[in-house]
Amino acid sequence: MTKKLAIISTHPIQYYAPVFQLLAKKMNIKVFYTAGNSSLEKYDVGFKQKIEWDIPLLEGYEYEFLENIAKDKGSHHFKGIVNPYAITQIKKCRPEAILIYGWAYNSHLKIIRHFKNKIPVYFRGDSTLLNQKSGLKNLFRNLFLTWVYKHIHAAFYVGTANKTYFKKYGLKDEQLIFAPHAIDNQRFGNIRLKDSSKIRAQFQINEEEILVLFAGKLDPVKNPKLLLTAFKKLNLNNVHLLIVGNGELEESLKEQAKNNDKKIANIHFLDFQNQTQMPAIYQACDLFCLPSNSETWGLAINEAMASGKAVLVSDKVGCAVDLVNGKTGSMFKHADLMDFTQKLIALTLDKSELKIMGENSLKYIQNWSFEAQVNAIVGYVNR
Structure with a gap:
């Protein structure tokens, strides 16, 4: 029997939605989008225009948009995602495990900390050490990241450089599961x-x-x-x-x-x-x-x-x-x-x-x- 998995992500993403659709066919999942409904109409600063993807991002799986009360809403900074009722809403679906995409947001870090030692908290991210800098600021960052990942039961790493990153910040080999970064190869x-x-x-x-x-x-x-x-x-x-x-x-x-x-x-x-x-x-x-x-x-x-x-x-x-x-x-x-x-x-x-x-x-x-x-x-x- 499959476990109920709650998935935490900022907003619908063209590379993640197909994964959620496939997961929903194999296990019981619910996706919680933390950036709120406004994330559907996203102005991309890099492209200098509003991006609305032309492939279905909200089909084939259960999802819920959480209320985001941040003053400056968005996934571009830590305080851009603040969900006062996130933990309550997640608990309602009675998950037996949580998979969270990224920690560097107010709500995401709170969710990670709340559910530690209650149910398994799994992590997905693709950070690397390729641009790491030296100095006092980086020393504090190293200590902080080591503390963050102590809350993680296991991480699904995307590739070699990502695995090296997780190991630097304290995760052991037995906590690291290879789940390759991917796109829709067939399309x-x-x-x-x-x-x-x-x-x-x-x-x-x-x-x-x-x-x-x-x-x-x-x-x-x-x-x-x-x-x-x-x-x-x-x-x-x-x-x-x-x-x-x-x-x-x-x-x-x-x-x-x-x-x-x-x-x-x-x-x-x-x-x-x-x-x-x-x-x-x-x-x-x-x-x-x-x-x-x-x-x-x-x-x-x-x-x-x-x-x-x-x-x-x-x-x-x-x-x-x-x-x-x-x-x-x-x-x-x-x-x-x-x-x-x-x-x-x-x-x-x-x-x-x-x-x-x-x-x-x-x-x-x-x-x-x-x-x-x-x-x-x-x-x-x-x-």
């Missing part, structure tokens, strides 16, 4: 060829030419400027760059592209595209790049690999150690223009080699699935 892999061909045709890119893709927020953390700078150094007529997204760097990137008249015809921009449009865009490219200066995981890499594409990733992207190798793509030293340019040149020498890497990516990513993640959670909770 990104099963796109019609004509849909991706339309993308290439839109920008007059021939099939024999190579298309390099970046998709995400155009901000300094994602570092698309490094990619654009390196691309200009390629100076190859048969290689194109497509930058998809919006954000604070948008105008400066477009201006940077204009300053290179010789290559402007090979540099293309496309506004933010929703979830149903992204599979065709990934399928249209030959190489996906994520040059981030900081990225706890980088689910865009999962999406690109599920689309059968080679990848080029910085060493500050959490998934790199698990997903990126010589067979699926390359990893470069973050913010290092020379290293990045050399890796980009090597990868764009031969389109047929990129195709082989893409095929390897598609095979490899099959083990990083929603099904594997759900099976790990169900198996451990009901053990």
Whole structure:
């Protein structure tokens, strides 16, 4: 008999809702959204627009929006989620265990502390040590995080870098269960060829030419400027760059592209595209790049690999150690223009080699699935 599991999350997220839908088929769950009803209409500061995902996020599982009385509501800071009746509402569903996504909110930390030693409290997060700094402030942070994770019965880690993080703050191997970070592999892999061909045709890119893709927020953390700078150094007529997204760097990137008249015809921009449009865009490219200066995981890499594409990733992207190798793509030293340019040149020498890497990516990513993640959670909770 399966246990009743209460799940605590800030708001409906396109990468979590399918997991909840699958979990609901295998066990008794109820999801509590702590950011409140207003979280459905979310203005994304990074994309500089209101984002309403075009895939169903509230179907196939039981859920409840908790009242959020925070003055400045949102998941961008600790005091942005304050639920005075959270514990009472959670108790009403009589859970036998709790799975909580993230601790860094007022209510989430209170929930963790309240239910410690009452019922098992499981944790899900993807933090890493990749950008850890030294100093007195970091020492206090280390002590605080060690205290936080003493309240956790077990954690479902997303990958190698995340496991290292949990171990640093006191969790033991027996408390750590691998539940791979994942996306809908099937949705990104099963796109019609004509849909991706339309993308290439839109920008007059021939099939024999190579298309390099970046998709995400155009901000300094994602570092698309490094990619654009390196691309200009390629100076190859048969290689194109497509930058998809919006954000604070948008105008400066477009201006940077204009300053290179010789290559402007090979540099293309496309506004933010929703979830149903992204599979065709990934399928249209030959190489996906994520040059981030900081990225706890980088689910865009999962999406690109599920689309059968080679990848080029910085060493500050959490998934790199698990997903990126010589067979699926390359990893470069973050913010290092020379290293990045050399890796980009090597990868764009031969389109047929990129195709082989893409095929390897598609095979490899099959083990990083929603099904594997759900099976790990169900198996451990009901053990």
